[in-house]
Amino acid sequence: MKLEVGIIGGAGYTAGELIRLLLNHPNTNINFIFSTSNAGNKVYKIHQDLIGTTELSFTDTINPNVDVLFLCLGHGNSTAFLEKNEFSNTTKIIDLSNDFRLKADETLDNKTFVYGLPELQKEKIVTANYIANPGCFATALQLAILPLAANGLLKDDIHINAVTGATGAGTSLSKTTHFTWRDNNFSHYKAFNHQHLGEINQTIQQLQSGCESKVFFMPNRGNFSRGIFATAYTTFEGTVEEGIALYKEFYKDAKFTFVSDEAVHMKQVVNTNKCIVGVEKHGNKLLITSVIDNLLKGASGQAIQNMNLMYGFEETLGLNLKANYF
Template sequence: MSQISIKAGIIGGAGYTGGELLRILINHPHVEIAFVHSNSNAGNLISDVHSDLLGDTDLKFAAETSQDIDVLFLCVGHGDAKKFLSANHFDAKIKIIDLSQDFRLNKADGHILSAEGSNRTFTYGLPELQREEIRSASNVANPGCFATCIQLALLPLAAKGLLNEEVHISATTGSTGAGQSLSSTSHFSWRNNNLSVYKAFGHQHLKEITQSVKQLQNGFSKEINFIPYRGDFARGIMVSAYTEFEGTQEDAEKLYTDFYASHPFTHVSANNIDLKQVVNTNKCLVHIEKHGSKLMVLSIIDNLLKGASGQAVQNMNLMFGLDENAGLKLKPVGF
């Protein structure tokens, strides 16, 4: 397989998801980076913006794109992916992986999404939900970070039709989830040693979560109550989710272990988990506890990897028939 070489283009390479994608792709055994487009940084060294890549790459940001690529990653802001594809034509043979939220929600039944102004339809790119569909997809809408972590906590239950009561979720995200834009809630003096809630019961990722749950459990009609917190760390999301569950602890563990048995990045931990177990990896760890009549599921991901750029590469691997974990055997930071 070592002869395979995929030419990749990146739009929006100067942001956080673009940088994280570059950190992965420059070491990916089957990828050649064709261009890294950036309006604001054209002509600058990539290592001048993502300064941790000094010594790892001499690439520069480009003002121009090219059709001589196999895959295009869109690392632009929400709303900008649609605009970009409307304004810029890419050959139909070029696969697209969009990291924005523009194409995550179905226009109609099924999991077909449409780019306005083009004939492209997008497949929702959560491998643990629909790996086979992704393998044959030409265009993938990469899931949101909270959406990924929460779905991986809930989907095994939905797959068995077991989400029959309200679901209660609290989840805390690192600051990189807010990107590199300066804001008062990402000011160090404010956020350091602080904690806060935002968008309670109204986070935009609830839509894609509900969409996936209903894909597996068609009649699901209960509330998913979701309280997102801003944590005082840079990377990672921890989710706790609970709902009524009639089975035993063992039933639940078997259910989750079976569901994720063939998936290389999502694992059920018999021990309690903590966020740093997954930081700088593409993994999701899930831990399950039955308490009284309720099942609590904890799940953790790195928001920039399994929650964004790592999952985008995982999707690319699937779309091009590579090993699912090619380029994604990342050393955990550990501490």
């Protein structure tokens, strides 16, 4: 029997990837794709890569009895939507916005959302009914530093530089998303105060209580479509061999996070749900490189991974995707 799935906010990049994954998932049937601005239009008119794949249309009506509900709404809108719309007590919800990621915001009415980073707390996800899917930068950066925090090894500040593709800004046009601005260009934004820092610091305290290390994060805009390339460094007293062994031990059972013996690059992960991590030692600094696809491991792919865990499916089901390596 297939799960009946509903999607709220179906027109964006994240929703487009989610629809693609669900259409090819053996255990799901898309019951409805809610979009008030596109109601009645064929899905492939908006997500043009799906022509010939589906004849589904967007709708402005909701089935409250679906098994799984994915919220692909802008940040701040998921709370308002759930306050206005009722769903069955058996409907499991996976929210891809930032509304419920922090402990202070995790509960709405009788719903308590579990932070959905499988490498951090798979056991809680398995038994959860409501998931707050992590942010894209937050995913890449946490996977770079989780092993250090889990072993109490964050003794100094952490400096991170990361660049994301244009899809990270969503489909709405702005000055910095126009092709003529983005092409052959590079810039930073939200220096040291990006909204994903809340998730990252929360996880650090969860794993290494009382940690006083600060995270200095410089996010950048790249002139490519998708992917995140992040580098983080902090003081580390051990050898590089010890650092690599630490990371490999921590991720030995992870289904999508891998530690490479060679320098990593972004083409290894684009169009996949993988995170690939590289570890180097320079002087007294451990340098960790982390690469993901911002729309997959950073959003929709991780949401499917969480759904698989919640329903007892094989964690990798529907997510065995090949990178766009060439």
